[in-house]
Amino acid sequence: MAAVVAALPFGRRYARALTGSQASGDAIVADALRQGLPPLPGSLGLFAAITRLTPTDALDTTPGALSTAGRQLLLLTALEGLSVLDAAQVVGLDPAEAVAVLEAARAALRTITATDVLIIEDEPVIAMDLRMLVESCGHRVTGIAATEAQAVRLAAAHPTGLILADVNLGRGGDGINAVRRILQSVQVPVIFVTAYPERLLTAGEVEPAFIMSKPFDPIALAISTYQAVTAGRVPIA
Structure with a gap:
């Protein structure tokens, strides 16, 4: 038990x-x-x-x-x-x-139809790793946002088929808040990435549908993006 x-x-x-x-x-x-x-x-x-x-x-x-x-x-x-x-x-x-x-x-x-991905990540090295992994899966990166405000601007400026968002953006704000703001104007699947996925699965509030753990595994990212794009719905209220 x-x-x-x-x-x-x-x-x-x-x-x-x-x-x-x-x-x-x-x-x-x-x-x-x-x-x-x-x-x-x-x-x-x-x-x-x-x-x-x-x-x-x-x-x-x-x-x-x-x-x-x-x-x-x-x-x-x-x-x-x-x-x-x-x-x-x-x-x-x-x-x-x-x-x-x-x-x-x-x-x-490897043959999946590509989509446009917005990455929300405040750590430059991790953001670059994510970009390489996303592109290796066949997708296109429309932009990398290090802050909540920048993420909202980029989402408004470029059509996006998927958002890959870190939860903690340090002094730049909160990834979940950034996604909530973006979803006020567009409906797009989202994958949240965090080193502590269990903290987003407490049943204490409305939670994201797609959660991926750090550090990133290429296959985990590939199947997560596939699931989000093909089966995804709005991830948070």
Whole structure:
């Protein structure tokens, strides 16, 4: 039970990333806990219950899109840090089949339609790393904002398909406030990046749908941007 409680914030993150919605993701987690978890060790039962309750129609089924299992395995291994063997148990695949599905999903990520990305990050080195990673995923960076005010100006000046925002901008303000201000005039999916993702998953207030941990993993960034663009909704009220 203690392992499930400790894993709950990350289970909520996984469910939200699958569905593209805070409300839908949290509802699936609640259903999983009510219905009971599969007999898997540690936190794997929670992830497995979430996986099995996620409706297929919540995922993109257009030609060329990632398969349902591909998305699930990428999120479990890249975003949540599970081994391939553990992720295979969660999804209900043979390990060899899971490896093949993962390889196909990673290859498919390279062919995804590009979008325009606004980066909100106050640390220059991290911002440059993010820019390189975003561009390596095939996307275009429309601008890098170091402050809340600059982010609002850049969003107004350049059409944006995705926002990648740090939560803490130091003296430059707050990334969540910057996003709230931007969303008053445009509707765009957002990924929040933070070294402490569990602090945004406390169930204490309206929270973002997409959260990625620092330091950044290229595959985690690729699948997170894909999910945000294809399944994303307005991330905060």
